[in-house]
Amino acid sequence: MSAHKIPEDRDLIHGLPAIERAMVQMAKDIDAELAGERPIYMTVLTGGLMVAGCLAPKIKLPLEFDYVHATRYRGATEGGKLHWFAKPRCDLRNRTVLLVDDILDEGHTLEELRRFCYDAGARDVKIAVLCIKKHERRVPGLKADFCELEVPDRYVFGFGMDYRELGRNLPAIYALKQEK
Numbered sequence: 001m002s003a004h005k006i007p008e009d010r011d012l013i014h015g016l017p018a019i020e021r022a023m024v025q026m027a028k029d030i031d032a033e034l035a036g037e038r039p040i041y042m043t044v045l046t047g048g049l050m051v052a053g054c055l056a057p058k059i060k061l062p063l064e065f066d067y068v069h070a071t072r073y074r075g076a077t078e079g080g081k082l083h084w085f086a087k088p089r090c091d092l093r094n095r096t097v098l099l100v101d102d103i104l105d106e107g108h109t110l111e112e113l114r115r116f117c118y119d120a121g122a123r124d125v126k127i128a129v130l131c132i133k134k135h136e137r138r139v140p141g142l143k144a145d146f147c148e149l150e151v152p153d154r155y156v157f158g159f160g161m162d163y164r165e166l167g168r169n170l171p172a173i174y175a176l177k178q179e180k
Contacts, residue, residue, distance in 0.1 A: 005166070006157075006163055006166050006167045006170070007163060007174075007176055009176065009177045010157075010174040010175060010176055010177060011174060011175050011176075011177060011178075012172055012173075012174055013151050013152065013156060013172075013173045013174060013175050014131070014149055014151070014159075014172060014173040015172045016171045016172055018149065019054075019130065019149070019159055019171075019172070019173070021148070022130065022131075022148035022149045023051075023054055023055050023058055023130075023148075024058055025148050026055060026058075026128060026146045026147070026148055027055060027058035027059045027060075029146050030059055030061065030098065030126075030128065030146055031059060031060050031061055033126070033145070033146075034061055034096060034098070034126070035061070037061065037096050038061065038062045038063070038064060039061065039063060039064070039095070039096040039097065039098045039126070040063075040064050040065075040066050040088075040090050040092065040095050040096070040097045040098065041056060041059075041063040041064065041065050041066070041098050041100060042066050042067060042068055042088060042097050042098060042099050042100065042117075043065075043066075043067040043068075043100050044067075044068055044069075044070075044099055044100060044101040044102075044109075044110070044113065045067055045068065045069040045085070045086070046069070046071075046162075046168070047101055047102035047103065047160045047161055047162070047168070048100050048101040048102050048160060049160060049168075050102070050159055050160040050168060050169070051100055051101065051102050051128075051129070051130045051159070051160050052100040055100060055128065063098075064090060066088045066089055066090040067086065067088070068086065068087060068088050068099075068113055068116075069084070069085035069086040070082055070083065070084045070085065070086075070087075070109065070112070070113060071083055071085070071109065072108060072109050082108075082109060082112050087116075088117075088120070091121075092117055092120040092121050092122040093120070093121035093122070094121065094122075094123050095121075095122055095123060096122070096123055096124045096125075096126065097117045097122045097124070097125045097126070098126045098127075098128055099113055099114065099117070099125060099126070099127045099128065100128045100129075101127070101128075101129050101130075102129065102130050102131070102159070102160035102161050103129055103130065103131050103132070103133060103151070103156070103160075103161055104127070104129045104131075104132045104133065104138070104142070104143075104144045104147065105133045105135075105138075106137050106138055106139060107138050107139040107142040108139060110127055110129075110139075110142065111139045111142050114127065114142075126145040126146065127142075127143070127144045127145050127146070128144065128145065128146035128147070129144045129146070129147045130147070130148075130149060130159065130160065130173075131147065131149040131150060131151045131156075131173065132144055132147050132149070132150055132151070133150075133151050133152075133153055133156070134150050134151065134152060134153055135153040149173070151173060151175065152175055154175040154176060154178060155175060155176045156173055156174065156175045157170070157173075157174055157175075157176075158170035158171075158172050158173045158174045159171065159172060159173050161173070163176075
């Protein structure tokens with residue numbers, strides 16, 4: 001299999017209808033939990049771009065938009081040290097920050113981003129992800145505040161998640177076929 005091709009040998013995990021339903025429910029939950037606030041809607045690039053773009057119009061709260069671009073992957077399939085491309089521009093002091101990303105896997109990147117927001121003076125930091133990977137390797141104490149979909153403990157891609165920087169724009173979530 002070429003590193004420059006999206007794998008054909010894959011299983012559909014969640015199609016677009018399930019993703020749409022999840023987004024609608026997440027927006028309702030965000031509106032209910034953050035009622036009366038004007039959170040900073042912080043997209044985690046690059047993976048969170050599709051999720052954030054599809055979720056934001058469904059949220060009724062007034063949102064102030066910003067983004068953060070940091071990664072542990074840099075095109076690889078395993079994470080390393082956090083590398084910053086862009087830090088938030090908004091003043092986070094005494095604000096609620098809603099970090100929006102594609103997936104909560106082990107959570108090292110989201111934990112570092114959450115810590116960064118608190119260190120910058122955020123009053124509260126909430127995490128919204130499209131899906132959570134089912135396993136027990138998560139950073140202790142880290143959880144998604146808003147999430148509707150689970151994915152298996154396999155390599156997943158599509159709808160923001162990549163396979164070697166490809167496939168983020170797929171309108172569904174797939175997993176590589178399991179070895180037999």
